Amino acid sequence: MIVCGDDALAERLAAELTTVYRERVTLVVPNAQRTGVAAGWARASVLLDRVQAVMNGGEGDLGAPHVVEATVLDEATLAEAGVREAAALALVHDDDETNIRAALAARRLNPRLRLVIRLYNRKLGQHLEELLDQAAALAVPGLDPQALDTSTTILSDADTAAPALAATAVAGTSKVVQADGLLLRAVERTPPGRGRRADPGLCTLALLSSTTNDPAGAEGSDASGQEGPMLLPDDGTVAAATGQGMVVLETVAHTGSATPPGRLAGRGVPLGSLFSRRLRWSLAVLVGCVLGLAVANGLLTDDRPLHAAYLTLLDLFAINDPALDKPTARQVLQLLAGLAGLLLLPVLLAAVLEALGTFRTASALRRPPRGLSGHVVLLGLGKVGTRVLARLRELEIPVVCVEEDPEARGIPLARRLRMPVVLGDVTQEGVLEAAKIHRAHALLSLTSNDTTNLEAALYARSVKPDLRVALRLYDDEFAAAVYRTLRAAHPRALTRSRSVSTLAAPAFAGAMMGRQILGAIPVERRVLLFAALDVAGHPQLEGRTIAESFRPGAWRVIALDTAAPGERLPDLAATPAHDGTDRPAGLVWELHPGYVLRPQDRVVLATTRQGLAELLGRQPQLRARPSDT
Numbered sequence: 001m002i003v004c005g006d007d008a009l010a011e012r013l014a015a016e017l018t019t020v021y022r023e024r025v026t027l028v029v030p031n032a033q034r035t036g037v038a039a040g041w042a043r044a045s046v047l048l049d050r051v052q053a054v055m056n057g058g059e060g061d062l063g064a065p066h067v068v069e070a071t072v073l074d075e076a077t078l079a080e081a082g083v084r085e086a087a088a089l090a091l092v093h094d095d096d097e098t099n100i101r102a103a104l105a106a107r108r109l110n111p112r113l114r115l116v117i118r119l120y121n122r123k124l125g126q127h128l129e130e131l132l133d134q135a136a137a138l139a140v141p142g143l144d145p146q147a148l149d150t151s152t153t154i155l156s157d158a159d160t161a162a163p164a165l166a167a168t169a170v171a172g173t174s175k176v177v178q179a180d181g182l183l184l185r186a187v188e189r190t191p192p193g194r195g196r197r198a199d200p201g202l203c204t205l206a207l208l209s210s211t212t213n214d215p216a217g218a219e220g221s222d223a224s225g226q227e228g229p230m231l232l233p234d235d236g237t238v239a240a241a242t243g244q245g246m247v248v249l250e251t252v253a254h255t256g257s258a259t260p261p262g263r264l265a266g267r268g269v270p271l272g273s274l275f276s277r278r279l280r281w282s283l284a285v286l287v288g289c290v291l292g293l294a295v296a297n298g299l300l301t302d303d304r305p306l307h308a309a310y311l312t313l314l315d316l317f318a319i320n321d322p323a324l325d326k327p328t329a330r331q332v333l334q335l336l337a338g339l340a341g342l343l344l345l346p347v348l349l350a351a352v353l354e355a356l357g358t359f360r361t362a363s364a365l366r367r368p369p370r371g372l373s374g375h376v377v378l379l380g381l382g383k384v385g386t387r388v389l390a391r392l393r394e395l396e397i398p399v400v401c402v403e404e405d406p407e408a409r410g411i412p413l414a415r416r417l418r419m420p421v422v423l424g425d426v427t428q429e430g431v432l433e434a435a436k437i438h439r440a441h442a443l444l445s446l447t448s449n450d451t452t453n454l455e456a457a458l459y460a461r462s463v464k465p466d467l468r469v470a471l472r473l474y475d476d477e478f479a480a481a482v483y484r485t486l487r488a489a490h491p492r493a494l495t496r497s498r499s500v501s502t503l504a505a506p507a508f509a510g511a512m513m514g515r516q517i518l519g520a521i522p523v524e525r526r527v528l529l530f531a532a533l534d535v536a537g538h539p540q541l542e543g544r545t546i547a548e549s550f551r552p553g554a555w556r557v558i559a560l561d562t563a564a565p566g567e568r569l570p571d572l573a574a575t576p577a578h579d580g581t582d583r584p585a586g587l588v589w590e591l592h593p594g595y596v597l598r599p600q601d602r603v604v605l606a607t608t609r610q611g612l613a614e615l616l617g618r619q620p621q622l623r624a625r626p627s628d629t
Helices: 008-019 038-056 075-081 096-109 122-139 157-171 235-240 277-301 305-316 328-362 383-394 411-417 450-463 476-489 500-513 609-616
Strands: 002-004 026-030 066-070 088-091 114-118 152-155 176-179 182-189 203-207 246-251 376-379 399-403 421-423 442-445 468-472 495-498 517-523 526-534 555-561 602-607
Touching (some): 002 075, 008 026, 066 075, 114 122, 152 157, 157 176, 157 468, 157 500, 176 517, 203 235, 203 517, 277 305, 277 328, 305 328, 376 383, 376 450, 383 399, 450 468, 450 476, 476 495, 526 609, 602 609
Parallel strands (some): 002 026, 002 088, 026 066, 376 399, 376 442, 399 421, 442 468
Antiparallel strands (some): 526 602
């Protein structure tokens, strides 16, 4: 595997490939002498030292990545890095043009190469993906690109981090896997009481060696002396393990309040924001006065109720004849009706002006509706914030956005989705209050400034101490320090500090392994992979029932893709494109144990590294330790 990059994403990607997938990695970094960036190579060296420290872990050398310094990422550099013999190449430079140039050169050098390219422009990425795959197919005539194990995957760090950030706001965890647009998370269940059984969720992924609060950070052994967790246990083992914690798979669901009521059907405009409270009370009082005058007019004149109301309205709008020869009571009622009409005119004018202003604002940016609660406050509508906003909208979670720049990238999306937006500097007093932070379910602070994110999180905690907070921080060490401090200061609240590169690296690594990889979830010191495989060509699956295909400790079928082969997503880990059509989800999670897998089926499996290597018919290039199955 070859990784070309110069930032934290390249470091994280190299570590992910080496520690999780046990692959040999070559890291291509810029040459600082030619670029004039004195700190470039020093930073890359520091990052590489971190990678080696993570990989070694005090338990034996796993092999450090081979480092190649390059002035320009051209064909000569790629050839020196070994692109002709490589299985996959990741181009994760922050410059789109550099990545595109290198991708075209790499495809010429090795048509069989699997390419993963970091690109923010989705439309350009789609065209580039089709072009490179077509070039690979034409380079080897007569062979299907899938038979070549060749694919081009265009990813954005903002796109890949968005599901994890959305899951953090909803469920408090970033240990998620996306399949066909559905978010799945690994959740630890504490041991149930005697005679009770824990909720198995969709399926039981592992039995923990010790009870902890974090399935990814636990270490130790259970009472029987078994080291590490038991991955993919069978039902009998799970039933017998009454005293052990377990990790189960479940879907991510929003637990906050639903979308606030009081909207105009089909328009999404809150009724309460058409007219102010004072204006509504003024109208109500005047209407009451008119009704009272109509009743009094009917009682004093013995007139029919309908005719008495009609005369009152004529008096109200000053178009009735003066009651000169009428009784005194009728004359007084006419004067009162005329006075009410004078008061009604400015109220009606104010109502018209407020309604026009409201609809003008509704066509631009909405304000947070009155009575909103249980929502997510999203700070920052840049690249990452825009993707997270779209993901939260897909999950039907109420969101209030806060952005300082009215020309920010995500403002048009918020306007189109009818999402409330508060324009202002989040560090200024009153901005978070306008977003109703005191009634929010969670805060996602995703601006590009670490200090702003931290200041917003601290202020939000002072307003609501138990608020769920997730903030984006670039530096991993700073993020860890902030996390520990906030957890110590607010032990009962949920705090998460996330780096976009840390969240995006697993998706890039999975794409380098092939489109069948949906993601990886750590369980203590082991790793579970999630993969989508076609049943055809796998004798361990083809012709077997769901129960017969299950191999404890190796793999387990957890979902079946029921979509027709021509309608399936080529990459289940990708977020489905919303083109206005309602494409039904093809994955079925509640599987009958007796269902027989057919060659045309595609399944989603939870598997260990060794189990996936056996299914794919290849062995890991680096020998895995027994504790890292």
